[in-house]
Amino acid sequence: MTAVRARSETLTATELEAVDALWRAANYLSAGQIYLMANALLREPLRPEHVKPRLLGHWGTSPGLNFVYAHLNRAILTHDFDALFVTGPGHGGPALLANTWLEGTYTEAWPEVTRNAEGMEELFRQFSFPGGVPSHVAPQVPGSIHEGGELGYSLAHAYGAAFDNPGLVVACVIGDGEAETGPLATSWHANKFLDPRRDGAVLPILHLNGYKIANPTVLARIPHAELDALLRGYGYTPHYVEGHEPAEMHQAMAATLDAVLGEIRAAKQSGHRPSWPMIVLRSPKGWTGPSVVDGVPVEGTWRAHQVPLSGVRQNPGHLRQLEAWLRSYRPEELFDDEGRPTAQVTALIPAGVRRMGASPHANGGLVLQPLSLPDPEEHAVAVPRPGGTSAEPTRVLGRYLREVFAANADKANFRLFGPDETASNRLDAVYEVTGKAWQAGIEPVDEHLEAGGRVLEVLSEHLCQGWLEGYLLSGRHGLFSCYEAFVHIVDSMLNQHVKWLKVHRGIPWRRPVASLNYLLTSHVWRQDHNGFSHQDPGFVDHVANKSAEVVRVYLPPDANTLLHVMHHCLRSRDYVNVVVAGKNDTPNWLDGEQAALHCARGAGIWEWAGSHHDRPPDVVLGCAGDAPTIEVLAAAELLRELLPELAVRVVNVVDLMRLQPEVEHPHGMGDREFDALFTPDRPVIFAYHGYPWLIHRLAYRRTNHHNFHVRGYTENGTTTTPFDMLVLNRMDRFQLVIDVIDRVPGLAATAGVVRQRMTEARERHSRWIRRHGEDLPEIRDWAWTGER
Numbered sequence: 001m002t003a004v005r006a007r008s009e010t011l012t013a014t015e016l017e018a019v020d021a022l023w024r025a026a027n028y029l030s031a032g033q034i035y036l037m038a039n040a041l042l043r044e045p046l047r048p049e050h051v052k053p054r055l056l057g058h059w060g061t062s063p064g065l066n067f068v069y070a071h072l073n074r075a076i077l078t079h080d081f082d083a084l085f086v087t088g089p090g091h092g093g094p095a096l097l098a099n100t101w102l103e104g105t106y107t108e109a110w111p112e113v114t115r116n117a118e119g120m121e122e123l124f125r126q127f128s129f130p131g132g133v134p135s136h137v138a139p140q141v142p143g144s145i146h147e148g149g150e151l152g153y154s155l156a157h158a159y160g161a162a163f164d165n166p167g168l169v170v171a172c173v174i175g176d177g178e179a180e181t182g183p184l185a186t187s188w189h190a191n192k193f194l195d196p197r198r199d200g201a202v203l204p205i206l207h208l209n210g211y212k213i214a215n216p217t218v219l220a221r222i223p224h225a226e227l228d229a230l231l232r233g234y235g236y237t238p239h240y241v242e243g244h245e246p247a248e249m250h251q252a253m254a255a256t257l258d259a260v261l262g263e264i265r266a267a268k269q270s271g272h273r274p275s276w277p278m279i280v281l282r283s284p285k286g287w288t289g290p291s292v293v294d295g296v297p298v299e300g301t302w303r304a305h306q307v308p309l310s311g312v313r314q315n316p317g318h319l320r321q322l323e324a325w326l327r328s329y330r331p332e333e334l335f336d337d338e339g340r341p342t343a344q345v346t347a348l349i350p351a352g353v354r355r356m357g358a359s360p361h362a363n364g365g366l367v368l369q370p371l372s373l374p375d376p377e378e379h380a381v382a383v384p385r386p387g388g389t390s391a392e393p394t395r396v397l398g399r400y401l402r403e404v405f406a407a408n409a410d411k412a413n414f415r416l417f418g419p420d421e422t423a424s425n426r427l428d429a430v431y432e433v434t435g436k437a438w439q440a441g442i443e444p445v446d447e448h449l450e451a452g453g454r455v456l457e458v459l460s461e462h463l464c465q466g467w468l469e470g471y472l473l474s475g476r477h478g479l480f481s482c483y484e485a486f487v488h489i490v491d492s493m494l495n496q497h498v499k500w501l502k503v504h505r506g507i508p509w510r511r512p513v514a515s516l517n518y519l520l521t522s523h524v525w526r527q528d529h530n531g532f533s534h535q536d537p538g539f540v541d542h543v544a545n546k547s548a549e550v551v552r553v554y555l556p557p558d559a560n561t562l563l564h565v566m567h568h569c570l571r572s573r574d575y576v577n578v579v580v581a582g583k584n585d586t587p588n589w590l591d592g593e594q595a596a597l598h599c600a601r602g603a604g605i606w607e608w609a610g611s612h613h614d615r616p617p618d619v620v621l622g623c624a625g626d627a628p629t630i631e632v633l634a635a636a637e638l639l640r641e642l643l644p645e646l647a648v649r650v651v652n653v654v655d656l657m658r659l660q661p662e663v664e665h666p667h668g669m670g671d672r673e674f675d676a677l678f679t680p681d682r683p684v685i686f687a688y689h690g691y692p693w694l695i696h697r698l699a700y701r702r703t704n705h706h707n708f709h710v711r712g713y714t715e716n717g718t719t720t721t722p723f724d725m726l727v728l729n730r731m732d733r734f735q736l737v738i739d740v741i742d743r744v745p746g747l748a749a750t751a752g753v754v755r756q757r758m759t760e761a762r763e764r765h766s767r768w769i770r771r772h773g774e775d776l777p778e779i780r781d782w783a784w785t786g787e788r
Contacts, residue, residue, distance in 0.1 A: 090148015105357030117339025152181030160470020364475030365511020380592030387784030602655030625689025
């Protein structure tokens with residue numbers, strides 16, 4: 001077993017005492033938060049009423065986190081660098097609260113939690129307490145960008161924060177249970193994308209304390225040689241700090257940090273990808289806590305994971321053991337008469353922004369520079385009349401993004417993330433100004449790979465999402481482009497980011513950060529060639545369930561509306577924006593100015609597409625999404641031809657949340673505006689990009705909701721033609737005409753022949769594609785005529 005052996009002089013006697021005092025103080029405060037609501041400094045014997053009635057929190061990982069934090073403080077002072085601390089075991093919230101209180105950043109953020117005895121009691125009382133702070137490392141904790149309640153994303157966040165931050169070292173503590181997750185396993189490969197010259201460095205610290213909640217962890221139980229080979233195979237040089245005795249562990253950790261920081265400096269000077277250093281810290285779970293409780297071992301076992309002594313109020317033996325445990329840290333040596341940390345405790349804490357809780361990279365809005373964005377109308381495609389030209393919307397967007405990269409090259413604050421799909425999604429114009437980040441081998445046949453590339457592609461949606469979150473939260477801008485069906489892989493990561501933003505928005509010292517922007521393309525209606533596995537529009541449903549103040553959903557119907565929507569999203573702050581747009585050739589409906597106005601409204605009547613505007617409509621055709629818009633306009637044209645006396649209104653929705661009432665979403669419409677678009681009493685046939693029941697849910701309170709009939713995707717997918725996807729899900733133009741006939745009062749009795757023709761058209765389509773393998777010519781070659 002190889003471990004760094006400290007020279008006896010790595011820490012002087014004074015430094016050893018100081019780092020140990022800082023560690024003991026943090027351990028005392030961590031345990032105190034879990035247990036105490038009064039008598040914070042044990043100035044009197046501990047009584048049951050001093051103990052919280054509900055004991056919540058996680059002790060087991062906290063001592064290890066405190067150990068790492070204390071030694072990083074000493075390393076920052078010794079080596080003079082900026083550090084960001086990412087807490088993979090985010091359930092060790094007591095540790096980060098303790099350390100930020102000791103360094104003063106917690107009090108600066110929350111002045112009511114003063115750095116004295118009264119403030120210590122408030123620190124203890126608020127932890128996992130009604131009206132207080134969560135048990136995990138949440139936005140309320142200064143210096144944090146990572147909550148960690150859902151394990152697996154710490155290393156991806158760390159690398160995201162390191163990109164384009166050349167002077168930053170991101171220390172990422174990875175729990176050994178977390179290391180078993182799929183996202184974390186993929187994240188080890190992020191070192192193949194980190195440019196030593198222009199990016200910062202990530203220092204992974206794999207904390208092996210042996211157990212999860214109830215079971216041993218895999219990496220703590222495999223042989224050392226196997227663990228070492230695994231980590232070296234990932235491209236790291238592991239350094240081991242292992243043991244139990246504090247003085248020896250302090251010396252070993254100090255020597256190890258000195259060594260790895262030297263390796264990081266050498267790597268950044270060399271400019272090529274090194275075998276980046278990392279640390280494996282093996283220490284007991286619940287280190288320095290109760291070793292045995294009620295005759296069973298606790299320290300070094302899974303029993304230390306949460307609350308080692310659970311019956312303190314009711315069990316006098318547990319109460320005595322808790323007091324002995326807390327007094328073992330010798331708090332009288334660590335805090336003065338007023339409860340302030342002593343000079344020895346604070347001796348190794350850096351000053352100012354060098355304190356990890358004060359890092360501006362953990363409060364990204366402090367360093368965020370606005371993007372220089374081109375005018376979307378300068379990139380607009382020509383539209384002499386509605387449907388008179390066509391374009392691939394995402395290819396048009398790609399040219400716009402090319403200019404975004406070019407305009408912000410000196411700031412180095414924008415990146416495009418995606419799982420091997422930039423070219424597939426027609427965004428490859430960006431390669432004219434930047435390549436794909438790559439630090440591994442390059443073959444002659446490869447294209448666009450370069451060490452300093454600003455496009456990040458890896459076939460892991462988890463890693464793309466994690467990188468982008470870390471990049472945004474540390475003060476930069478980005479866009480995640482993904483096949484619509486597979487973005488579901490990051491559903492739970494989205495949950496956590498939305499929750500983070502929801503809380504972050506209510507914290508006065510947190511500054512707004514750039515929004516997390518999704519571009520979902522290669523979508524359900526044009527995955528006819530890949531089939532059912534690639535057909536799923538449900539991410540929008542997932543997003544629509546989240547906090548209304550955070551989430552936004554846009555469905556631009558053509559290239560110019562996509563440009564204006566994305567321009568808006570890239571300028572926005574503190575949102576999650578989901579944009580769904582196709583990559584295939586699509587009619588252009590609105591010119592640049594019309595697109596800008598339509599996007600500003602979010603929903604509007606397309607007067608040119610309807611008929612008989614001199615009287616109220618007999619029916620409203622609503623649409624949201626590019627494919628539904630085409631079908632609605634084709635249906636409107638059929639109705640004009642076949643039922644010319646019918647008054648038809650066409651309403652297009654680009655901002656989906658406009659359908660909600662204004663009391664439920666900031667973008668929601670008032671009832672009067674909604675009724676002005678959709679009428680209070682006429683049938684509404686609505687064609688929607690995704691699952692139809694979402695439209696019903698968004699509009700269920702509206703006066704006319706009972707007249708809404710929604711068509712959308714109904715899980716009928718296969719490998720077939722593009723139009724057949726619409727027919728299978730009953731959202732085709734012929735079905736929409738049938739729906740109009742069935743729902744406009746009195747029309748069924750007079751339009752029976754038209755209805756029959758529509759039914760026959762659907763059957764003729766099915767016969768044709770099975771014979772010819774492609775859509776009917778009149779479908780394939782259809783274009784809006786604009787005839788009235």
